[in-house]
Amino acid sequence: MGMTTYALPAPPATTPARPRLVTRALLLRLVSMLGSSIGFYLPLSVVPLFARDSGSARAAGLATVALLLATVACELVTPRLVAVVGYRWALGLGLVLLGAPTLVLTVTGEPGAILAVCLVRGAGFAICTVAGGALTATLIPAERRCEGLAFVGTVAGGSSLIALPTGVWAADRWGYTPVFLATAVLTLLALLAVPGLPRRIAGNTAHRGLLSGLRRPALTRPATVFAAVTAAVGVLVTFLPLATSAQPAWVAAAALLAQPAAATAASWLTGRVADRRGPARFLTPGLILAAAGMALLALIGTPAAVIGGALVFGTGFGILQNTTLSLMYSRERTGGESTVSAIWNTAYDLGMAAGALAAGLIVASAGYPLTFLLTAAAILPALALSTRER
Template identity: 55%
Template sequence: MTPLLTRALVLRLVSVVAGAIGFYLPLAALPMLAADHGTAAAAGLANGALLVFTVAGELVTPRLLARLGCRWVLAVGLVLLGLPALVLLTPAGSYVVAIVAVNAVRGIGFALSVVAGGALTAALLPADRRGEGLALVGLVGGVPTLLALPFGTWAAAHWGYGVVLVLTAVVPLVAVATVPALPARDGGSEPSHGLVAGLRNAALVRPAAIFASTAAAAGVVVTYLPLAVGDHAAWVAPAALLAQPATSTAGRWCSGRLGDRRGQTRLLVPGVLMSLVGMAAMALTASGPVVVGGALLFGAGFGVLQNATLALMYARVPAAEYGTVSAIWNGAYDLGMGAGALAVGVLVTATGFSAAFLVVAAAMLPALGMARGESGRRSAARAQRSPQPAYVVSS
């Protein structure tokens, strides 16, 4: 079996962890800082700028990869993700416009780092174990993600924003030192197709659309579940929001191991079904155990699709186009989460949370159809490759 955990991949994992910490540590703290110097609307504006500029950065990163290579773009992304936070330690940090601007630059940096890093990671993984390798990278990046967000909020409240801002700047900058040691074969030469051509490729768009549907539901869960369950059981929201990422990480790991052995397309239908049923269960907001059980099931399905769709997309392009795949997949993730939260924000005033959650579950039915179509295409392709039986006519 081809070795998976090489020296190059270990070095890459350093920047994976650093990028996760740099992004998630101040994710809730900076909106708190903006609200302290402005209003609640300022808090939304701060993270709104982060999301908008992240998506914009993901759209242009493939062109930068063609010109500069993955290592340069990854290094610049880490710098932009961390260094601007130090601006908020100066007198300018008391202005909301400065906080919004810093988050906008950080969004660009995050986009550069995840797209370039994703392409570089794919190039470092053996093709026969790519699904497992992506699951490993997701696991390593998922642990600091789980810890950094609550720690950043706690640290800002108990130690002050300065500690959070310094850590946000220092951790990604330290990881930059590992980038030059990564292999020079960093994602391929200039891609033969750009992002626009990639978006015209149905073989890439279908898995991305399937994942985007569950990403939209995930945006709804993290944004509205605490409001939906209310105060009738204070333990429900924390338990559900812990269960969902925990089973997502487990689902991603299982998906990686199974997908390499049995094919990624076989995992799409189960992943969508688990996500859909889990989302529908969370609509029963009056029952705490059902909500938590739904979060467990939804998280597992989300993790399966997270890994299977990305591995499938990488398998369908040459190495030179890994950057395009990384940009499309990450864009589907971010746009899906943002669109889900925005749509339900409009819907919930008319329907209430339970009905809105059921609508979100129903909105995943087209993704289920696409997932079934992907499985059918794989079966048809296998049938075409199979040797035709020879028929002997006896007299």
């Protein structure tokens, strides 16, 4: 009688453990990020008010312009700075330049001093943004990059949502000096976390030139897609309050709160799935949502359409905020994170400025509804780039 044999079942396949996302180094980085976010947003709307009440309406108008111009200019050179001094020194310098100058405004309201403070703070914010963003990318496992960037972005977005209105409220309640003092103290306190951060990244630390990065379509295509929607952000935040001036004040306030809140939530949810499905497939839906949201804003006489449009636009913006940056980091070798951060952040800031400027040139003749529709239409050409990315 033959022996019956049985095949033993194969041992169950083990799923490799996902690398840990939240580490001590990343928590310390979040502390420095909170410091730079508070340092930028807490006095952002307060400084123009301070300049106006100090007797210089012109300085009030130029304060934010000076801040943004300095930010963009220094973002372009920060990768070289990081290559020379490393992350710790660069981030420490950025925090000092961002926070300390506000102390000057506690003793003088001269227009020249206000603009000088804005220029220095813009340089500090650029360094914090580019160097800090590059460092953050090195602290997140590549397998969980989208999720990690979404987590970090939620922390940064939440702090800015709180700091921006808090600064205006505190200035109205207690005056300007406490706001400027709090900005300096909270920003400089973040320096305590800097010594615990890596000096430089492991592996290949060769500096990737910014110009060489700009010659690479693999980096510039996602940045251009993102710039298309940041230009729309510039239009929204600049002209939505003016366009809805005939509506109750809460309509513009609710829309301006809905947009970043939706962006933060969408960035987080996208990050949870984009690591598994690939970030490129989310570019087209993000662009379509952003364009649809801007088109809804053209219905400025309907509060539900205005707030709903801001929500839809914010959702598209949040999707693209996460996926474009994740794509760019995934295409750069170790050592080039600062270049990616500089290109992406420059696309962000220049896009906002260009959108606000272009809309300002046509809004007087076209009106607000048509301006919002034209802004929506201007997003659509980026679909060609997003299709190519897929």
